[in-house]
Amino acid sequence: MESIPLSWQLIKISIILIMFISMAPLLVWFERRVAAFIQDRLGPNRVGPIGILQPVADGIKLIFKEEFFPALSNKVLYFLAPCISLFVSLFVFAVIPFAAPVEINGKILYPQVANLNIGMLYVLAISSLGVYGIMIGGWSSNNKYSLLGGLRASSQMISYELTMGMSVAAVVLFFGTFDLQKIVETQSGFHWGVIFQPVSFFLFLVAALAESNRVPFDLPEGETELVGGYHTEYGGMKFGGFLFAEYLNIVTLSGMMVTLFFGGYNGLEWFSNLVDASPVLNAVIQFSAFSIKTLLLLFFFVWVRWTYPRFRYDQIMRLGWKILLPISIGNLLVTAMLIYWGVF
């Protein structure tokens, strides 16, 4: 069966890109509303119904602000840093499947940008580049707080990348493939990864929090110590680039967790059977299942942010290297032994 023509591919990519990018402002609004709910406030509720147009107003403000370059900064790198951050966070999402392949007029449509057979490795490889944006941003601003933020970010992200890679390795071992589409197929009928790999899920969750530089791991931008961390000197849409990248990373990580541990687009088959869905409607139902699960995880990310205080720097390093990494190696070993003995 041949895949769809190139022009359709481009339309598909554009749709996915627009949907994905628009997640960032929505998530900003969602985070502020949930934060307000947790702190017993109202939150932004003036612009549009229930304040949903607030991020649009913020975005317009960011775009029309003056483009400012600090006097002694490295101009090219200062400009490139948020671009790299945004580029990386947009790229990672390309392989996450949010519905099963659909057959239209004898041509097969993969509802993701690229169906790679090393999808999982691609995610790890590209997301490991995310640290460059933060490092370069911190360094090129020529500000000691920015530099400290950049250094903290790079050491933290390198440390937790190991845990993340190891936990993913156990999952990949269990499913026997790097292909995300196949991983999701294997999880149909509520054989979800989280049931068979609970330790991996826990490790991935903690590593994901650390990789996205959010509370309780938000040392790189710890405002009480570093003014604003790596983006102290940034303003306007260049700051907006970092902000977008952070929120898009959270969406991607939630999507990854859904794909690896919560059955991806599976879970609403009973509904498809109930309404006797056509292939396209079935894809829509699968997309809804994926979206609902991702939204729940996004809520979890926001919830964590307004629940925990920030770690101290040495605590983060000890947790990463002395607790999580040994657990993840042990988990990999146990998984490998269970597979060898044929338990799974």
Add this chain to the structure above:
Amino acid sequence: MDWFVYGFSALAIASAIMVITRRNPIISALYLCLTLFCLAALFVLLEAYFIAAVQVLVYAGAVMVLFIFVIMLLNLDPEKMIVEYFQTPRMISVISALLLFGFLTFVFWTNNITGERGYDFPVQITQGGGHLKAMSSKLFTTFLLAFEVTSILLLVAIVGAVVLAKRKV
């Protein structure tokens, strides 16, 4: 497809030249990242997706991040880094680099390295169950000894680094 190959090759060479001509070590390191990224792109064009992903993951994502991290911590002043180009050790490295270049040119010039089409070509690999399978079956059977020795080498390097860094406990 050919134009992609030429484009990425040219970019790789250009950024490799930038690596050794830039005065600021951080800029050099970033150009090295670009070189490695172009190499990964070339691997993709050769349909070696696994190698490409590992190239980005290990070199660009881990090794170079550590390089830049250390350079940032040292906070070198580019103005003080003007070095003499014609010292004896430097001349030795230049001569050996030229010798290597000449040797490689000689080898590529005199031999036609087309060879027989064996197992290691994209079509056969895809038929044989994908890159990962091809890679790992070779790695854990034919080249097992080399693989394990490499891991011991890395272990020695780690232990050495810890010993050097922690003189007093």
